[in-house]
Amino acid sequence: MRVTQRTLAAKLGISANAVSLALRNHPSISEATRARVKAMAEEMGYRPNPLVAALTADRNNGRRSDVTTLAYLTTCHHLRSDIKSIRQLFYKGAFERAEACGFALQEFCLAEADFNEAILQRILLSRGIQGVLIAPPSDPNLSIQMDWEYFAVAALGHNLAHPRVHHAAAAAYQDTFNMLSELKAMGYQRPAAILGRRNERNQHSQRWAIFEHLSRQLWGLSQPYVFVCDDALTERTQVEAWLRDVQPDVVISSYHQFKASVATVLGEVPADVGYVAIENSASEEDARIDFVPETVGAVGIDLVTAQLYRNERGIPSVAKAVQVESPFVRGSSLRVLTP
Structure with missing residues (x-):
């Protein structure tokens, strides 16, 4: 266990502040107490943290090192x-x-x-x-x-x-679980996901695997509906064809550009089809996972x-x-x- 000034204080029966002052040879602490604190520090293997000392010095000097x-x-x-x-x-x-x-x-x-x-x-x-x-x-x-x-x-x-x-x-799993549980509670039965392949390592595969697993678990779907997209601009036609074939009642998309495609193919949002944005720049009006990078x-x-x-x-x-x-x-x- 790392020995701290609080550890020394508890062992000596004095305050942590007194230990701190004694280790810095502060004149407000008697010479006998300073010697006793230093001897105990040596015996217990206390080592000061240079970062704490630097932060204290910065505060005292009004500058940053x-x-x-x-x-x-x-x-x-x-x-x-x-x-x-x-x-x-x-x-x-x-x-x-x-x-x-x-x-x-x-x-x-x-x-x-x-x-x-x-x-x-x-x-x-x-x-x-x-x-x-x-x-x-x-x-x-x-x-x-x-x-x-x-x-x-x-x-x-x-x-x-x-x-x-x-x-x-x-938290990819928990966020996706919370989202899909909400959609099921609202009555949606055929969720589909449009996921971007250009994503963080593991993040894309996590979303994909989690969506497929929970679609089976929550709705009993034997074949979950997932379209993996490389580029939103060049694959719009393919995405719209896929949506027309699948006919989901709610679409989860990592590309905001596809909201218009959802409305074009499936009808008015949200009267005819639901829409959820899972990209960071989602509109505050849309349903979304409210990810805060900060x-x-x-x-x-x-x-x-x-x-x-x-x-x-x-x-x-x-x-x-x-x-x-x-x-x-x-x-x-x-x-x-x-x-």
């Missing part, structure tokens, strides 16, 4: 785009949580020319930056080669193949800082996956078919 700066590692230039994207929202949540915890968050982009993992590692080590949060990469099998034993690291999403570290992501970004920061406070570094022997659940919102694109 590199030790209390976290790296936000990206592999593309989405953060600099004028177009609002889900990647910017991940960063927004991470940035705000880091600020709230007393840390700065600085982006380092591996997509920069003449910049690679070796250069990045030298910069981080020279500046004393110990915490790294890896943003969701566009490459579904990305591997980042660094000497990770020097860093507390976590990732967002499922795309990172290496290192396998603690990561935060959407929350996932914030949880990623929590995973990094927790390791820093525990003096943990390197790739964990067992990686933890923190799943962030999103509420299901019925919206105006659904109607109740049964009481």
Whole structure:
């Protein structure tokens, strides 16, 4: 068990504040008490956490040091785009949580020319930056080669193949289960899903497998209705033909462009057919899984800082996956078919 100042305080029968002051040789603590605290600290193997000391110094000095700066590692230039994207929202949540915890968050982009993992590692080590949060990469099998034993690291999403570290992501199973349970309770009987293949590693296959499993479990469908789409612009005709053949009473889509196709083929939404959006840019009027990327970004920061406070570094022997659940919102694109 890690020995903390509270552990020393309980052993000595004094307050944790007195222990803290004694270890810093504060004149308000008698010399005898300081000696007693230091002797107990040595006996119990107490080691101060440099991060806590840096945060305290930053607060006292009114400035921020590199030790209390976290790296936000990206592999593309989405953060600099004028177009609002889900990647910017991940960063927004991470940035705000880091600020709230007393840390700065600085982006380092591996997509920069003449910049690679070796250069990045030298910069981080020279500046004393110990915490790294890896943003969701566009490459579904990305591997980042660094000497990770020097860093507390976590990732967002499922795309990172290496290192396998603690990561935060959407709760795909629970979110899909909640959504389909709501649809069944509302009286829908023939759900169909249009899923984008260009998705996070595992996220697409998770949605697909979960939808098929729950369609069988909740509705007893022997052959669940799923269309896997590569590109919304070029496959509209195929999707509309498929919808005409399947004739679902509710459509779940990861492409907002297909809402118009649903109405064209199946009738008015929601009078003739229900519609659910499961992409991040869903209209607030539509029924949707209300995914908030900012929350996932914030949880990623929590995973990094927790390791820093525990003096943990390197790739964990067992990686933890923190799943962030999103509420299901019925919206105006659904109607109740049964009481």
